[in-house]
Amino acid sequence: MSAPDPLVAVVTDLRGETDDLVGLLSRVPAGSWRAPTPAVGWTVHDQVTHLASFDEICRLAVTDADAFGRERKAVLARGDDFPDRLVEEHRGLARAEARHWFARSRRRLLAALAAADGSARVPWFGPDMSVTSAATARLMETWAHGRDIADALGVPQPPTDRLKHVAHLGVRTRAFSYALRDLTAPEVPVRVELAAPSGATWTWGPEGVDDWVTGTAEDFCLVVAQRRHLTDTHLAATAGAAREWLTIAQAFAGAPGPGRVATTRT
Secondary structure, three states: OOOOOHHHHHHHHHHHHHHHHHHHHHOOOHHHOOOEOOOOOOEHHHHHHHHHHHHHHHHHHHHOHHHHHHHHHHHHOOOOOHHHHHHHHOOOOOHHHHHHHHHHHHHHHHHHHHHOOOOOEEOOOOOOEEHHHHHHHHHHHHHHHHHHHHHHHOOOOOOOOOHHHHHHHHHHOHHHHHHOOOOOOOOOOOEEEEEOOOOOEEEEOOOOOOOEEEEEHHHHHHHHOOOOOHHHOOOEEOOOHHHHHHHHOOOOOOOOOOOOOOOOOO
16 A cells, blocks of 8 residues: 655645634634734734735745746845735735635645645745645644634634644754754754644654653644744753754744743743
């Protein structure tokens, strides 16, 4: 029996994550679309238009590298804070327009991803990556921005085993997190053992090493997506390489993120 196509698996889970977010947005009261979220300066409306913008840009990366190159140049011309500039430009959109834009851009992106070769390389704002990795990054972004919206509204966002994609991306971007800050990643391996929402155990890295991280998959994903400060989770990490990594972990491209401010004492 052949192994499942990794891209098919990611796109299937991206559809599921999209459905969850669309369901959440359908319950947002009209007056709450301009409510602030934990991302400083961003409202629920901003979170939605950010996703729509980068869905369109990602689709270009997958389908037309030249057009993506022109779009990337235009986006980067806005400065290092280009994500903030982009959401500012779309704050005049009505709530219904923002929702429809996200639905349309996501539908077109999913179609482009489903038709692509998962191993093909595509350009991005960081290093080039495979189409499968691009789909994984969109899943991570969907979940992370959905979490910001859920936190703003004070509603739960139950974790699912789709988080395995986010956790895998978080592990794979360990060296990238250092490079973003002009630092050299330690060469020592780190063992990561996470409790999945289903009760399974997910692991990365060799057994028996001195540096390790343990905890729930949800907490790990919140940290690598910079949605929680490490001290506001129940993750355990050894001093040294493991804990140092978690203090700068960043699973998304762009400028080094500031992370979230701790709300509990260390």
